[in-house]
Amino acid sequence: LKEAASGYTSNLSDESIIGIHSFDTLxxxxxxxxxxxxxxxxxxxxxxxxxxxxxxxxxxDALFFSKRILEQAxxxxxxxxxxxxFVSDGRPVDGSHKDxxxxxxxxxxxxxxxxxxxxxxxIYTIAIGADAFPDVMRTIATGPETMFSTPxxxxxxxxxxxxxxxxxx
Numbered sequence: 001l002k003e004a005a006s007g008y009t010s011n012l013s014d015e016s017i018i019g020i021h022s023f024d025t026l027x028x029x030x031x032x033x034x035x036x037x038x039x040x041x042x043x044x045x046x047x048x049x050x051x052x053x054x055x056x057x058x059x060x061d062a063l064f065f066s067k068r069i070l071e072q073a074x075x076x077x078x079x080x081x082x083x084x085x086f087v088s089d090g091r092p093v094d095g096s097h098k099d100x101x102x103x104x105x106x107x108x109x110x111x112x113x114x115x116x117x118x119x120x121x122x123i124y125t126i127a128i129g130a131d132a133f134p135d136v137m138r139t140i141a142t143g144p145e146t147m148f149s150t151p152x153x154x155x156x157x158x159x160x161x162x163x164x165x166x167x168x169x
Contacts, residue, residue: 001087001128004156005048008164014038017080019069020047023062024054030065034073059092059136063112067119074119082121083167086140090125090133113140122146124163128153 012018019034031047032040066084074082116123125137127149134149141147145166148159 001153001156002048002051004160005051006045007157008160009037009044009048011164012037014041017073017077017082018044019073020044021062021066021069022047022051022054023058023065025056025058026054028058028062028065030069034069034076057088057090057092059088059090059140060112062086063116063140067112067116070116070119070121074121081167082119083124083163084116084121085124085126085163086137087126087128088137089129089131090127090136091131092133092136117142122167124148124166126150126156126159128156 009018014037016037017034018032018037018040019030020032022029022031031050032043037044063086066086070082070084113123123140123142124146125141125148127134127137127147130151132149132151134147137149138144138147148162150156150159
């Protein structure tokens, strides 16, 4: 993941907008505030280097956290198009606001992924791990073409290249 994310960011222009959020059961953190890449390059490199696998994805909480930040970013940079790349095994922990009719334990009311999409943000998801929950990640992604899965992470560089190509198009 670190190599793939570093490769992805190395192709950004100084005018590209970037932010990095990390999450696990212990915390949800804005590691790099949403800014022009040229203004936060050193923060990006150190945030990527600090990434580590966590335990128990607080999917709903992470999406609500990111939604709040993306709402502001869309206002701050109205001339930009935004994408959100969500990397997880997709195995969510239970949270409040659950939809009792959903088969997914983190199905929130309201659904934060749908609210992010309503901002005009394209959500790419990458389900990583042999025990990944791709169905959960598929419900978060904007569409089938924005959902990726890899059992080992070996394909992450290729996945990030595909995302970059789609973003540029």
